[in-house]
Every structure is written in C-alpha cells, then in structure tokens.
Amino acid sequence: MTLQVTTLSIYPVKALRGLDCSSVSIRFWGAEGDRRWVITQPDGTFITQRTVPALARVQAHPTATGLVLTYEGSAPCTVTCPASDTPVKTVRVWKDLINARDAGDLAADWLTRHTQTACRLMYMHNPDQARIRTIEQNPVPVSFADGYPLLIATEASLDDLNARLKQPVPMTRFRPNIVIAGAEPWAEDCWRRLRIGTAILRISKPCARCIVTTTDQEHGDIPDKKEPLRTLAKFHRTAEGIMFAQNAIVEQEGHMTVGDIADVLEEGPSNLLP
Numbered sequence: 001m002t003l004q005v006t007t008l009s010i011y012p013v014k015a016l017r018g019l020d021c022s023s024v025s026i027r028f029w030g031a032e033g034d035r036r037w038v039i040t041q042p043d044g045t046f047i048t049q050r051t052v053p054a055l056a057r058v059q060a061h062p063t064a065t066g067l068v069l070t071y072e073g074s075a076p077c078t079v080t081c082p083a084s085d086t087p088v089k090t091v092r093v094w095k096d097l098i099n100a101r102d103a104g105d106l107a108a109d110w111l112t113r114h115t116q117t118a119c120r121l122m123y124m125h126n127p128d129q130a131r132i133r134t135i136e137q138n139p140v141p142v143s144f145a146d147g148y149p150l151l152i153a154t155e156a157s158l159d160d161l162n163a164r165l166k167q168p169v170p171m172t173r174f175r176p177n178i179v180i181a182g183a184e185p186w187a188e189d190c191w192r193r194l195r196i197g198t199a200i201l202r203i204s205k206p207c208a209r210c211i212v213t214t215t216d217q218e219h220g221d222i223p224d225k226k227e228p229l230r231t232l233a234k235f236h237r238t239a240e241g242i243m244f245a246q247n248a249i250v251e252q253e254g255h256m257t258v259g260d261i262a263d264v265l266e267e268g269p270s271n272l273l274p
Contacts, residue, residue, distance in 0.1 A: 148247035199254030208241030
C-alpha cells in the first residue's frame with residue numbers, strides 16, 4: 001500500500017493557528033519555520049490554547065525578516081526578529097528553561113489586546129542549541145514545541161476516530177506537522193523509521209493528547225468540552241494518557257513536499273499497551 005504525504009504544516013508561533021505548506025525543509029530541531037516563536041506570560045512562562053483557546057484565532061505568517069500577525073477584523077501586526085544585541089531572557093516550556101529574545105512592546109501589546117491576556121512574544125534565535133532535550137538517551141535539539149521536533153498523523157486513524165464520534169473533527173484539532181494517507185488505521189503505532197523526501201525520521205513515542213483537541217482551530221471556541229478525548233480514551237490510550245499521532249525525531253535532515261511517498265524503513269510492535 002502506497003503511503004503519501006497529503007499535508008505539511010508549521011506553527012510559526014507556538015499555540016497560534018497552523019499554516020499549511022507545499023514543502024518544508026526538515027532540520028534536526030524540526031520543520032523550518034516551526035515554533036521558533038512562543039507567547040509567554042510576563043514572567044516567561046509559556047502560554048498555549050490549554051488556557052487561552054482564543055489563540056487559535058490568531059495566525060502568524062513568516063516573512064524574510066520576521067512575522068506578520070493577523071486577526072480577523074483587525075489591522076495586522078508586523079514583527080521583526082529581535083536584533084542580535086537584544087538581551088537574552090529565560091522562557092519556560094514545561095520543565096525546560098530556554099534562552100530567547102523578546103520581540104518588543106508593539107507585538108506584546110497587540111497580542112495582549114487580542115487575547116485579553118498579558119503576554120510577551122519571544123524568539124528562539126539559535127534553535128540548534130537553545131533547547132537540547134534528552135530523548136531516548138540522546139541529546140536532541142527541539143524548538144518551542146511541547147517536547148519533540150515533529151508530529152506525524154495519518155488520515156486513516158482520524159477517519160477511524162471520526163467514525164466513532166457523533167460530530168467528526170478535522171485533523172487541525174491535533175496540530176500535526178506531517179499527515180500521511182494510504183495507511184491502515186493506527187498503522188503508525190508500529191512504524192519506527194520513515195523516509196520522506198530526503199529526510200529520515202525516527203518515531204519516538206505516541207503523542208499524549210490534552211484539551212487543545214477540543215478547541216476549534218478556526219474560531220477559537222470549544223464546541224464540546226469532552227470530545228474527541230472521551231471517545232479516543234475508550235480505545236487508543238496507554239498508561240501515560242490518551243494517544244493520537246506519533247512524536248518523531250530527525251535522523252537525517254532533508255526536504256519534503258506534499259505528494260511525497262513515505263517509505264517505512266523499519267517497523268516494530270505497537271507502541272501502545274494492549
């Protein structure tokens with residue numbers, strides 16, 4: 001069965017709406033342009049849709065010099081990457097403390113106004129070194145993503161989940177970087193290594209899901225506080241949580257394009273508990 005990439009997405013600012021791409025360059029720390037920026041509380045603690053669902057209504061469009069932030073019905077905000085002499089501050093993402101640079105008051109005020117939450121916009125200027133996580137006993141650079149460089153999902157698994165739901169949900173609820181068609185439902189639980197384009201990826205572990213999956217990624221509201229988590233929990237979980245999609249690390253940097261074939265180089269037993 002041929003596996004093919006149908007969607008490639010980046011999230012230029014962590015927790016804001018995703019952006020679909022026709023192709024992406026894959027670095028060891030993740031997809032080029034993915035989660036190099038993060039919104040934080042004034043003390044540097046990261047903010048996500050877990051506490052501010054309205055972040056889904058804001059979109060970031062990368063430019064050659066930074067970002068343009070947009071929000072429906074509002075004038076956009078142009079953000080420039082902080083200069084190299086901008087003081088470095090500490091950002092906290094979960095337990096990790098990360099060096100980053102503040103994008104300034106204009107961006108902070110614009111985001112504060114549209115999210116009704118006091119915040120700052122921070123930039124990761126050296127993604128190769130800013131955040132090194134230990135994954136499978138190896139040092140792995142990671143952007144401001146929750147914990148892994150990439151997230152891979154399949155259309156078949158979403159179809160299987162939606163067949164069990166009263167109201168189907170789109171793939172955007174799960175915020176993957178790479179979506180693959182042509183697999184059997186939940187086949188990704190057994191994948192270990194993939195080649196897509198010129199990149200080689202290694203599956204690390206299934207992704208535990210949280211309440212962000214209940215947030216409509218276009219409108220920033222929560223249609224149903226229980227779904228799809230309640231249904232997913234009935235059949236696809238481990239002792240660590242409710243699972244959908246697979247976290248991956250990068251073995252070989254490269255480039256991938258929508259339409260590329262995904263070659264499974266190695267498989268193993270399901271990484272879910274029976």
